[in-house]
Amino acid sequence: MTDSRRYSPAAARNRQPIFEVLQAALPERARVLELASGSGEHAVHCATAMPQWVWQPSDPTPEALASIAAWREQTGQANLLEPVRLDATDKQSWPMGPFEAIVAINLIHISPWAVSEALMARAGERLVSGGVLYLYGPYRRAGEHTAPSNAAFDADLRRRDPRWGVRDLEEVVAEAERHGLRLERTLQMPANNLSVVLVRD
Numbered sequence: 001m002t003d004s005r006r007y008s009p010a011a012a013r014n015r016q017p018i019f020e021v022l023q024a025a026l027p028e029r030a031r032v033l034e035l036a037s038g039s040g041e042h043a044v045h046c047a048t049a050m051p052q053w054v055w056q057p058s059d060p061t062p063e064a065l066a067s068i069a070a071w072r073e074q075t076g077q078a079n080l081l082e083p084v085r086l087d088a089t090d091k092q093s094w095p096m097g098p099f100e101a102i103v104a105i106n107l108i109h110i111s112p113w114a115v116s117e118a119l120m121a122r123a124g125e126r127l128v129s130g131g132v133l134y135l136y137g138p139y140r141r142a143g144e145h146t147a148p149s150n151a152a153f154d155a156d157l158r159r160r161d162p163r164w165g166v167r168d169l170e171e172v173v174a175e176a177e178r179h180g181l182r183l184e185r186t187l188q189m190p191a192n193n194l195s196v197v198l199v200r201d
Contacts, residue, residue, distance in 0.1 A: 005074065006039040006067040010106070014190055015045040018105065018136055021187060021195045025132050028052050030100035033126070035088060035119065036060075036107040040068030047080035054079050056095060058086035088115045088122070097126035105136040108172060109154075112163035116175060124179030127200040133181055135196040136189065139169040147192040169196070 019042075026032070029052045037043050037057035047055040057068045057080070068083040086093050088111070102123050108116050123133045138150045145151040145166065154166040173183045176198050187195040 004063075004066040004070040006063070008039045008041055011039060011041040014105075014136070014193070015042050017189055018042065018195065019046050019049055021189075021197070022046065022101070022103070022134060023050065025134065025184075025197050026053070026101050030054070031097070032056065032101045032103060033095060033097065033099045034058060034103040034105070035086060036064075036104060036111075037068050037083065038064050038106075040064070040071040040083070042103075042105055043068060043080055044071045044075050044077065047077045048075060051077075051079055054081065056081045056099075057083040058095075059083060060085060060087045088118045091118075091122065094122050094126065098128045099126055099131060100128055101132045101134060102127060103134045107137070108135055108139075109137050109157060109166050110164055112161075113167075116167065116172060120176045120179045120181065123176075123181060123198075124200065127181075129200060131200045132184075133176065133198040133200070135172070135194075135198070137193055138166045139172070139194050139196070140166055141169050143168060150192050169194070172196070173198070 031054045033056045034043055035058055037059050040057055043055050043057040059065050065083045072080050150166055157164040180201050181198040184197045184199045189195050
């Protein structure tokens with residue numbers, strides 16, 4: 001059999017710091033929906049470390065879904081659910097929930113702004129009161145990049161797709177607030193990224 005598991009060097013580097021932020025932000029028992037799960041390595045890491053979390057991975061691409069399924073089969077974690085195809089802008093593809101957390105790692109900047117708008121709207125609907133929307137990635141603050149490497153990354157993203165790019169944190173938070181989410185905290189992470197923790201009122 002062909003092993004469909006994919007490996008992400010970035011996920012290998014940042015999965016533990018991300019997990020530590022989530023562990024502090026979420027209750028011991030939580031239903032978690034992850035968007036754009038990619039290789040599935042974050043899902044495996046978190047589900048293995050926290051057996052009381054029920055982790056629903058998702059992705060819009062067949063290759064990612066195959067990788068997640070292969071990781072799930074290899075680890076045998078009962079709390080890691082079968083991946084589902086989820087296009088953030090297609091409301092019908094979203095699981096109903098409710099969820100204690102929705103997680104989006106490296107999604108906001110590698111997608112059109114319409115994806116961020118849909119993410120905030122659905123989070124406002126599907127998170128429990130006090131539920132967490134967790135975002136990870138690079139952001140501009142007060143309109144400025146936080147590091148030269150982020151500026152170069154932003155330029156590369158926009159060359160690949162003009163609809164992509166490093167977002168202004170203030171704009172992201174304002175969109176979240178329109179859907180009943182408030183910024184609880186931001187934390188500096190490796191490689192000039194931020195963890196952004198938003199909570200549903």
